[in-house]
Amino acid sequence: MTPAEPGPEGTRPPPTRRRPGGRTARIRQQVLDAVVAELGEHGYDGLTTDAVAARAGVHRTTVYRRWGDVGGLLADVLDAASDDDWQPPDTGSLEGDLATLNQEIQTAFTAQPPIATALIAASFRSEKAAQAQQRLWEDRYTRCEITVSRAVRRGELPPHTDARRLLIAATAPLYHQLVLLRTTPDPQLPGHAARTAALAAAAGAFADPPSACDA
Numbered sequence: 001m002t003p004a005e006p007g008p009e010g011t012r013p014p015p016t017r018r019r020p021g022g023r024t025a026r027i028r029q030q031v032l033d034a035v036v037a038e039l040g041e042h043g044y045d046g047l048t049t050d051a052v053a054a055r056a057g058v059h060r061t062t063v064y065r066r067w068g069d070v071g072g073l074l075a076d077v078l079d080a081a082s083d084d085d086w087q088p089p090d091t092g093s094l095e096g097d098l099a100t101l102n103q104e105i106q107t108a109f110t111a112q113p114p115i116a117t118a119l120i121a122a123s124f125r126s127e128k129a130a131q132a133q134q135r136l137w138e139d140r141y142t143r144c145e146i147t148v149s150r151a152v153r154r155g156e157l158p159p160h161t162d163a164r165r166l167l168i169a170a171t172a173p174l175y176h177q178l179v180l181l182r183t184t185p186d187p188q189l190p191g192h193a194a195r196t197a198a199l200a201a202a203a204g205a206f207a208d209p210p211s212a213c214d215a
Contacts, residue, residue, distance in 0.1 A: 030056040031063060032080055035073045040113030044122040049073065058107030076130035078119065082139040085129035087146075095198040098206045101144065102190030104172060109178040110185050117179060141167060148201075156198075158207045166206040170197035
């Protein structure tokens with residue numbers, strides 16, 4: 001993973017977990033690719049360890065021994081997503097950063113097969129997947145905090161702006177429309193939601209009062 005741009009304490013993403021290389025890594029990737037393909041084609045109810053093993057071209061005992069069950073497979077797919085080198089966009093403005101981030105979200109949730117939606121749905125059916133989904137959300141929010149700290153340094157936002165609250169406000173309309181309501185994607189929504197959140201943040205809507213030690 002490429003290190004994130006330095007920012008305030010707590011904005012640097014957690015270190016990438018070390019994964020084995022060589023044949024073990026190849027088998028893992030084959031299996032995880034098979035999980036994603038099976039999930040996209042058949043959904044959670046049609047996802048089985050035997051089908052994943054067959055699709056990946058590995059023996060079923062390999063899957064059972066390493067991942068145990070469907071929940072373990074899904075958890076590893078989600079954990080693998082945190083091992084990437086993705087970083088939030090840096091367009092030079094808060095609104096631009098949020099709009100680009102929202103566009104990435106909209107693209108992910110409108111892709112076919114609908115893997116992103118299927119993984120979220122699966123997290124409601126499997127405790128292992130739910131825990132991994134939570135880890136992934138935490139990873140992504142932590143990485144995106146640099147977007148807010150950059151905006152503070154540029155003078156776009158007041159100090160003590162709560163990054164998590166701002167990021168949730170900026171991206172929530174996308175999840176609401178695409179995941180909950182399942183409405184037709186609106187090409188204007190990513191930019192509109194970003195602009196609304198940026199304006200609210202600039203007005204201090206997400207700024208925490210300074211602590212006594214800052215006074």
